Amino acid sequence: MSLNWRQRRLAQVLLTSCKRWTIAELADRLQVSPRTVRYDLDALTTWLKARSVNLLRKPKRGVWLEGDPCALSALQYELGPAVSYDCSLSPKEREQLLVAWLLRSDQPLTAEDLAEKLMVSRATVLSDLRRAGSWLAGRGIALRGKPNVGYWLACAEKDWRRAVCDLLAESAGEEHLIRYLADIGAGGGQWRRPGPDGVIAHVLGLFREVDLAGLEAIVTEVCRRHGLALNDSSTVGLVVHLALAVTRLKQNKDIVMPRSDLEEIKKAPEFRVAEEVARAVSKAYGLELPPAEIGYISLHLVGAKLRSRRKETLWQADKIKALATEFIRRAETMLGVELSSDTQLLDGLTIHLEPVQSRVKFGLPFRNPILDEIKQKLSFLFFVAKQASKVFTEAWGNELPEEEIGYLALHLGAAMERLKLKYRSQPRALVVCSSGVGTSQLIASILESEIPEIQIVGFSSAFSLAQQIADLHPDLILSTVPLKNCGVQTVILSSIPTAEEIQELRTALGFGFKEKKVGEGKAAKKKSGLLSRGGEPVLSDVLVAETVLLDAEAKDWREAVFLAGSLLVKSGAVEERFVDSMIRAVQELGPYIVIAPGIAMPHARPEDGARKVGLSLVRLKSPVSFGNPANDPVDLIIGLSAVDSDSHLKLLAQLSKLLNNQDYLRIIRETGSKEGVLALINRVCEDEE
Amino acid sequence: MRIVTVCGMGFGTSLMLKMTIDDILKEEGIKASTEACDVGSAKSRQADLVVASTDIGKHLLTSFRKVVLINNLTDKNEIRAKLLAELPK
Known part of the structure; x- marks a missing residue:
């Protein structure tokens, strides 16, 4: 059973308001008779029941919905945004719809038809078509038009498929698609059910003959057998690709791949996996998949981002490792730090680079949703990564797109963070200077004020260096003269270091920008009022060893909340009944406690x-x-207990500072030990004092 | 100008939001009063602008003229952009 538009609207009204409606109010809101509302409510009750949501109708109390937050959120998702019936489509949405229709249609479409479908004027459609045309042109597709015939597309199969993928990603977003597949996996039904409104439904309409859940099962099963652990977005990419291949093969439209590319990809171990996927798909749909299709499936697999290292050896692993080593060496020179001993960096890069190689060589599309953020926040590392990435350009012939460089910068960033953790305790620095004592003292005083994080343990000339190293065990050598490798990380400075040099050194040591001096911090503290309250607990008072739990297992959100609550019980902050209330709050008020991505x-x-x-x-x-x-x-999961509405303000302020900082979050997510998290928390608190 | 931040109980996310908004207002040199409250009592408040997480805020759309919905409550930039768009220039 499916709902008509009036019933959907009724469901939306009930879903988006927490009030209890009378039939008369609903009738008034929807501009229909009370009788119609009653009939529609009857229909809606069964429909909602199938989605684990109860529609309650009590005399004198009204009509409302009840259900698990997950079910309600799934429902909202399925019904689509409530506003879509009340306002018209945006120009961008119209453009996407036009593209979707043009891609789907075998027949030319006339401007009049399109105008009617979009409920806009012919002139509007023509201007929308111009924008659609330039979007398509960017993907190598020509929008053709002829008077009295209409509009149609002229394109190669490869470009057609790419356009569909791009349109899906643009209109729905990757997360949306992942959610769809996850829903199917959880037995949530088919994409064919009355789907969300808007563009995505029209694009997905393409796949109406294909069982996406079945394809997903094939991909997962074959990859599992070969020890390939694809991440979600790569799985979705491949499933969409297979769905497109099946649909298009049924329409006798197969894809071609240049012979040389095909020969090369056949050498990759992924080709055999792809063959197996192709066999399973052929069997399920009674279609023969030509070699070019298998080639593209292999490309998807090679280009996939993996969740973890697979069992068998990488394709061309040695070559890639050599390139990664060279990349690190170049970055090292620019950053002035020692990264070669960071095996985590080399291993991580090697795994990361294999798919990069295929993507760059074959020009596969690749998205980096956080590119702007990376360029903004890690601008220096991005620059370094870009320079150092020339080693790949030299080896593969094609320049790396910025999307790829962004991820390389992240790898470098993680390595710098590891260095920072290593130096969490004050690194001991030895200053090497070949000229007189005056210069050494000058350097020492500049360093002491500009980089208070390091401790200067002594001075040395280049000749007595070995002896000094043996005596003082420095972690770091700061030298004004080039030195031979002495087994200790060495940074070269000029005799009177400039501000830029100091900043580079800070970055290289992983300290980032200089923190406020103690005095400045205090002044700021007085001004802000919030922080000047005395006697309030700070973050490091409450987040201690017994209230922090890493890598816990929880099968659903209830268990997760229960874990966070139990820690509060254990530390004596709350009674046991508090934990039940935490869970109940989510049930009653919805998942609003998810305050940020992943938190x-x-x-x-x-x-x-x-x-x-x-x-x-x-x-x-x-x-x-x-x-x-x-x-x-x-x-x-961050469990919170408060006794009134202001004694925990300071804590919340510090907590938002912690959660606001992507670098801090990364440490919390990636550090291997509880001590790492606690050290970070202490640091956040110290920053304020 | 009166800004009310709302969350389920008035102790957690609404306070976080309020503090972030106070910060932003100060940085932008805008004068406004801010207050945090729970969703139950929100509807009885007088407010020129309501700021809340998307989950909570959608319950308030019918009760207030201007409701700003925030997805990531720790993202000052998102809050700043959405807040400034609603404030009179």
Whole structure:
């Protein structure tokens, strides 16, 4: 059974408001008769029941919906945004719809038809078509038009498929698609069910003959057998690709691949996996997949981002490792730090680079949703990565797109963070200077004020260096003269270091920009008012060894919240009933406690059994879903207990500072030990003092 | 100008939001009063602008003229952009 538009609208009205409606109010809101509302409610009751949502109708109390937050959120997702019926489509949405229709249609479409479908004027459609045309042209597709015939597309199969993928990604977003597949995997039904409104439904309409869940099962099964662990976005990419291949082969439109490319890809171990996928697909659909299709499946597999290292050896592993080593060497020179001994960096890069190689060589499309952020926040590392990436350009012939360089910068960033952790305790620096004592003293005083994080343990000339190293065991050597490798990380400075040099040195040592001096910090503290309250607990008072739990296992959000709550109970901050209230709050008020991507902050009211202000932090081994489409899945749970509405303000302020900082978050997510997390928390608190 | 931030209980996310908004207002040199409250009592408040997480805020759309919905409550930039778009220039 499916709903008509009126019933859908009724469902949306009930879903988006928490009030209890009378039939008369609903009739008024929807501009229909009370009788119609009653009939529609009858129909809706069964439809909602199938989605685990109860429609309650009580005399004198009204009509409302009840259900698990996940079910309600799934429902909202399925019904689409409530506003879509009340306002017209945006120009961008019209453009995407036009593209979707043109891609789907075998027949020319006339401007009049399109105008009617979009409910806009002919002139508007013509201007929308111009924009659609330039979008298509950017993908090598020509939009042709002829008077009295209409509009159609002229394109190669490869470009057609790429355009469909791009359109899906643009209109729905990768996360949306992942969610779809996850829904199917969880037995949530088919894409064919009354889907979300808007462009995506029209694009997905392409796949109406294909069982996406079945394809997903094939991909997962074959990859599992070969020890390939694809990440979600690569799985979706491949499933969409297979769905397109099946659909198009049925229409006798197969894809071609240049012979030389095909010969090369046949050498990759992924080709055999692809053959197996192709066999399973052929069997399921009674179609023969030509070699070019298998070639493209292999490309997808080679270009996939892996969740972990696979068992068999990488394709051309040695070559790639050599390139990675050279990349690190060049970055090292520019950054002035020692990264070669960081095996995590080399291994990580080697795994990362294999698919990069295929993507760059074959020009596969690749998205980097955080590129702008990387360029903005890690501008220096991005620059370094870009320069050092020339080693790949030299080897593969094609320049790396910025999307790829962004990820290389992230790898470097992670290595710098590891260095920073290594130096969390004050590194001992030895200053080497070949000229007189005056210069050494000058350098020492500049360093002491500009890089207070390091401790200067002594001075040495280049000749007595070996002896000094043996005596003082420095972690770091700062020298004004080039030195032979002495086994200790060495940075070369000019005799009077400039501000730029100091900043480079800070970056290289992993300290980032200089923190405020103690005095400045205090002044700021007085001004802000919030922080000047005395006697309030700070983050490092409440987030301690017993309230932090790393890599815990939870099968759903309830267990995750329970874990965070139990830590609060254990630390004596709350009574046991508080934990039930935390869970109930999510059930009643929805997954709003998921405050940021991947982060939930469950809490309850002071009167639900809070004894004192407290926080707990749980890092999950595998993330869980709270039913919050924007910020799922969640891997960090922060339990909060408050006794009134202001004694925990300072804590919250520090907490937002911690969570606001992507570098800090990365440490919390990636550090191997609880000590790492606690050290970070202490640091955040110290920063304020 | 009166800004009310809302969350389920008035102790957690609404306070975080309020503090972030206070910061932003100060940085932008805008004068406005801010207050945090829970979703139950929100509807009885007078407010020129309501700021809340998307999950909570959608319950308030019918009760207030201007509701700003925030997806990532720790992202000051998102809050800043959405807040400034709603404030009179």
